[in-house]
Amino acid sequence: MPRKNLIAGNWKMNNTIPEAVVLAQEISNRMERDWLELVDVAVCPPFVDLKPVKSVFEFDRVDIAVGAQNVYWEPKGAFTGEISIAMIKNIGCAFCIVGHSERRNLFGETNEEVNLKARALIEADITPIICVGESLSVRDVGTYLDFVTAQVRAAYAGMDAADAARTVVAYEPVWAIGTGRTATSEQAQEVCAAIRKVVGELYGQAVAEATTVQYGGSMNAANADELLEKPDVDGGLIGGASLKADAFGAIVAAASK
Numbered sequence: 677m678p679r680k681n682l683i684a685g686n687w688k689m690n691n692t693i694p695e696a697v698v699l700a701q702e703i704s705n706r707m708e709r710d711w712l713e714l715v716d717v718a719v720c721p722p723f724v725d726l727k728p729v730k731s732v733f734e735f736d737r738v739d740i741a742v743g744a745q746n747v748y749w750e751p752k753g754a755f756t757g758e759i760s761i762a763m764i765k766n767i768g769c770a771f772c773i774v775g776h777s778e779r780r781n782l783f784g785e786t787n788e789e790v791n792l793k794a795r796a797l798i799e800a801d802i803t804p805i806i807c808v809g810e811s812l813s814v815r816d817v818g819t820y821l822d823f824v825t826a827q828v829r830a831a832y833a834g835m836d837a838a839d840a841a842r843t844v845v846a847y848e849p850v851w852a853i854g855t856g857r858t859a860t861s862e863q864a865q866e867v868c869a870a871i872r873k874v875v876g877e878l879y880g881q882a883v884a885e886a887t888t889v890q891y892g893g894s895m896n897a898a899n900a901d902e903l904l905e906k907p908d909v910d911g912g913l914i915g916g917a918s919l920k921a922d923a924f925g926a927i928v929a930a931a932s933k
């Protein structure tokens with residue numbers, strides 16, 4: 677079965693509840709039903725916006741999933757400021773981003789934490805979108821394939837094949853995030869293929885072929901076609917362009933081709 681593209685919008689720390697409701701409504705209006713049959717689409721707003729955004733999509737009966745941008749792996753208790761998996765599950769999150777480079781770099785999230793979060797999410801039947809990607813200095817030194825594949829192996833530590841088959845990996849070169857400097861489609865393809873190869877080494881060809889590997893980093897309406905055409909690029913994790921319904925819609929349209 678060919679893999680379906682997954683286009684996921686990462687709103688990051690943008691949009692109050694009223695703003696989020698307006699944008700969700702615009703995104704819903706912009707979607708064409710046949711795109712949504714061909715492409716999986718998700719929006720990952722800040723925690724406080726999850727329920728209102730989900731309500732807009734439910735009211736419109738539009739097949740757009742919601743996801744969180746982060747979560748804590750412990751089930752409950754004295755963890756001031758954290759949000760549990762049961763909480764996002766109860767809202768109806770189908771996805772949760774883990775290990776985004778902003779969380780790794782600004783908030784010190786480690787490979788071990790990414791692994792704990794991913795495993796706990798799978799147990800709750802929420803798909804983790806596991807972000808990996810090298811910095812500009814690693815890219816320049818040339819060791820980026822080793823760096824990224826090590827992140828992938830660390831994220832999958834202790835996971836069996838059945839669990840691994842329920843994950844999504846997003847290749848997000850740090851130097852391309854929010855910079856307007858997109859990886860070329862060849863660069864994206866090279867690393868996405870290397871990620872799939874590691875999944876194959878760990879879990880076999882069938883799991884590798886079934887795994888969704890997204891590209892993320894300044895993907896927009898103008899470059900989506902070229903990136904999504906590549907055989908190992910199965911969609912995108914979209915930051916800036918997911919904050920505009922038109923741009924996000926155009927990327928979903930590109931992914932449906």
Ligand code: PGA
Pocket residue numbers: 686848852853854855856892893894895913914915916917
């Ligand atoms: P960007 O962000 O599309 O704004 O580069 C992507 C991401 O960080 O997920």
